[in-house]
Amino acid sequence: IPLGTALTYRQLNCDDPETEQAALAAVDYINSHMLQGYKHTLNQIDKVKVWPRRPMGEVFELEIDTLETTCHVLDPTPLANCSVRQLVEHAVEGDCDFQVLKQDGQFSVLFAKCDSSPDSAEDVRRLCPGCPLLAPLNDTKVVHAVDVALTAFNAQSNGSYFRLLEVSRAQLVPLPPSTYVEFAVAATDCAAKDVTDPAKCNLLAEKQYGFCKATLTEKVGGEDVAVTCTVFQTQPLLPQPQPEGPDAVAVDPRADPAVPVPSQADVPVASLVVGPVV
Amino acid sequence: TVVQPGIAVVPDPALRPCPGRIRYFKV
Numbered sequence: 001i002p003l004g005t006a007l008t009y010r011q012l013n014c015d016d017p018e019t020e021q022a023a024l025a026a027v028d029y030i031n032s033h034m035l036q037g038y039k040h041t042l043n044q045i046d047k048v049k050v051w052p053r054r055p056m057g058e059v060f061e062l063e064i065d066t067l068e069t070t071c072h073v074l075d076p077t078p079l080a081n082c083s084v085r086q087l088v089e090h091a092v093e094g095d096c097d098f099q100v101l102k103q104d105g106q107f108s109v110l111f112a113k114c115d116s117s118p119d120s121a122e123d124v125r126r127l128c129p130g131c132p133l134l135a136p137l138n139d140t141k142v143v144h145a146v147d148v149a150l151t152a153f154n155a156q157s158n159g160s161y162f163r164l165l166e167v168s169r170a171q172l173v174p175l176p177p178s179t180y181v182e183f184a185v186a187a188t189d190c191a192a193k194d195v196t197d198p199a200k201c202n203l204l205a206e207k208q209y210g211f212c213k214a215t216l217t218e219k220v221g222g223e224d225v226a227v228t229c230t231v232f233q234t235q236p237l238l239p240q241p242q243p244e245g246p247d248a249v250a251v252d253p254r255a256d257p258a259v260p261v262p263s264q265a266d267v268p269v270a271s272l273v274v275g276p277v278v
Numbered sequence: 279t280v281v282q283p284g285i286a287v288v289p290d291p292a293l294r295p296c297p298g299r300i301r302y303f304k305v
Contacts, residue, residue, distance in 0.1 A: 014298030045298040067302055084302050093305040119305045 010050035010058070018102075019048045022060035025107035026098040027079070030066065030114060034073045036166055036184075039082055040066035040094050040116075057103035059110065066094035068116070072168060072184055074209040076232055088128040090171070091119045132171035132180070141216075142170040145179035149214030149227040153185075154195070160187035161195045162210055162229070163203065178217040185210045185229065206234045 012019050023045050031039045046063040053059045068091065071082035085091045099111035118134050125131075135142055146167050154161055162185040171180045187208035188201035195201060214227035 011295065013295035016295075019298070041301075043302050044300050044304075045296070047296050065305075067305070087303060087305075091303075091305050123305070 007051065009061075010052075012048050012050050014045040014048055016048075019045055019060070019062075022048070022098075022100040022102065022107055023062055023064050025100055026062060026064060026096065026109060026112070027066060029098075029109040029112055030094070030096065031073060031079060033112075037073060037116075037168060038068045038085070038092075039071045039073055039075070039079055041069050041079055041082065041084060043067045043093070053101065053103075057101055060098070060100040060102060060107075062096075062098040062100060064096050064098065066096060066114075066116075068092035068094070072182075072211045074165075074184055074232060075211055075230070087119060087124065088131045090124050090131070090134045092116055093119070130174075132173045135170040135172045135179075137167045137170055139170065139172070141172060141179045142167060142181055145170070145181045145214060145216035145225075146183050148216055148223070148225050149181065149212060150183070150185065152214075152225050153212060153227050153229050154192045157192040159192060160204070160208070161190040161192040161198065161201050162186065162231075163188050163198065163201065165209070168211075173215075176217055178215050180213075180215050182211070182213050185212060187231070204234070208232070208234045 020042075023042055027040060027042045034040075042064060044065040046065060047061075048063075049061040051059045051061060068085045069079070069082035070085055071077050071079070075082075094114050094116040096112065096114040098109060098113075101108050101110050121133050124133055146164065150162065150164055165184040165186050168182045168184055170182070173180055186203050187210070188198075188203055190198070190201035208231065210229045210231040212227055212229035214225060217224045217226075
């Protein structure tokens with residue numbers, strides 16, 4: 001490095017429009033690479049440094065906080081139309097480090113690292129003592145509720161048989177005793193009415209995803225299930241853009257306890273590996 | 279004379295630009 005050309009970063013306000021543009025590019029990157037769980041939205045920009053980049057451009061080194069929305073990542077609803085998950089619903093936040101390159105007025109992500117975590121039980125209880133907390137996704141009641149709900153949905157369906165992709169979140173409600181679950185599904189090449197062996201059904205080449213919300217209520221001598229599924233338009237599987245830098249890492253959805261690692265057989269490989277991991 | 283190459287930053291102590299505003303709520 002020639003003497004006299006010390007590397008200096010530009011100090012920018014966290015709420016500067018240029019910083020915000022870089023942060024929004026980062027959030028867009030998160031949502032386009034997370035193929036499990038929920039879309040996240042920008043909550044706060046914690047830190048920013050803008051480094052000159054040779055031979056041209058600038059690199060925005062960002063620390064940002066995000067919040068989980070109610071839109072599943074497979075839901076094509078634009079982020080702007082997605083609601084933030086409220087504290088009483090047991091909110092989930094993301095802490096992210098990014099390096100975003102600005103070159104010729106365009107932002108592109110060089111490096112991304114995010115961890116997500118649910119709000120503390122104490123915080124939820126302080127605001128809403130009776131509100132249900134997030135439940136472990138492998139809880140037997142949760143697994144049972146998803147199974148019953150998906151079976152009920154397929155039984156009512158005149159179209160494709162839908163297979164479970166992931167359980168996205170769950171809450172055990174004390175009164176009335178019930179289990180609330182949200183889960184993602186995908187259409188198969190079987191007709192729901194004709195399925196005898198679901199294991200023989202394959203996901204469609206042109207993926208069709210759905211997102212379901214269900215409540216299983218325990219009753220004396222049985223249980224009631226209410227399930228609503230939204231089926232999205234078919235989505236051709238496109239190659240995902242990869243980070244440009246050698247140090248780029250994938251956003252790891254497994255960091256979020258509310259987002260399970262999916263069944264390996266059910267999810268396309270592209271949704272399990274979203275980028276080089278260092 | 280040995281000069282330490284590296285970062286030369288002179289932040290304005292009066293400037294407190296970060297963190298930025300909270301858009302929703304703090305978790």
